[in-house]
Amino acid sequence: MPLGIVMRRTPGVTRWAAWAWKAVAVLPGAGPAAWRVLRQEGDVTEYHAATMTLELHGAETESYLHGLSAQVPSVYAVFRRTGAGECPLEAVLVTASPYEAQDYEDNGEDIVEKIPMPEGLIAWVRDFAEAYHTEEEFKKRRRDRVKVDAHVDGIGDPRIAQQRDIYRSPTLRRKGRMQ
Template identity: 40%
Template sequence: MNADASMSLGVIVERREVENPWQDFAWRPIAVVPNAARGGRWRELQKGDDWVHFLAATFDLELFRGETEGYMTNLSQDPPLIYVVLREGEEAEDNDVEPFHVTACPFEAMGYYESGDEIVEGVPMPDNVMGWLREFVDLYHVETPFEKRKNKRHKDKQAGSRPRGRLGRG
């Protein structure tokens, strides 16, 4: 499916040391950067005593006309979020996680979260992305009124010919 609009977002991931016998680090997305440069390798941005921030990847945030209800839900939250999907690194030399996807639709993010295979976390939506998303929703959102479905009677050609008694005997 082709997106109706897109913007590139760089994903910033934090690696923090943890005291755990089975795990050396905890990984989580902490921010997105609009119009970040694309590159194949992770780039270290900042470093502290027990943490490091990396520009891990750049993705296109794609918007679709049919998902404006989700975007409106996101914009009504305080604060609106960009949802970052992380997956475990597949190769031994890879990092423990790899960014996989970004979305502004909380319903799509919930689908990834419910699968249980990915880490899904929201990061604050930058102001210019928020304005761009609002413009998109204003342009494409169509309010659909709720319509209750009406029950339809089942028309059976052999109405009343149901089996009677045990094994269909009268």
């Protein structure tokens, strides 16, 4: 589904940042746009920054259901700084998966904006997740019964030639002599 991303530009509150940018809304079914001005009131301007395709995958239904169960169901828009021109951000991705958004937040270079979902988009994502979600049965791993620490032959690997001053514990007695 194509989603238009609405960005709001407000004056910065410090001398180091001239402008503050925030994603405030999505427009489901929007056409193509490249930083088209939607509304302007004084120093505050809202732009239709970009239109990205929201893709849903059957393998991520658990993530979608987790996002829908939040107090405010949201989509996540990922931006990268370009530093060029009046609009210094480039839209990279829009996703309904909070897990995927977390992956982009972890790299520290991308900006991830959380945007509330409109009612129609909530219904669309919920219908998809319910249609393709299958519960995975929890399987507890069991450890092998082999005791790898039961026999200690000393320090070092006997297959490797070693210096004489390296300590090696004596091995078992065989035929009346120590090895």
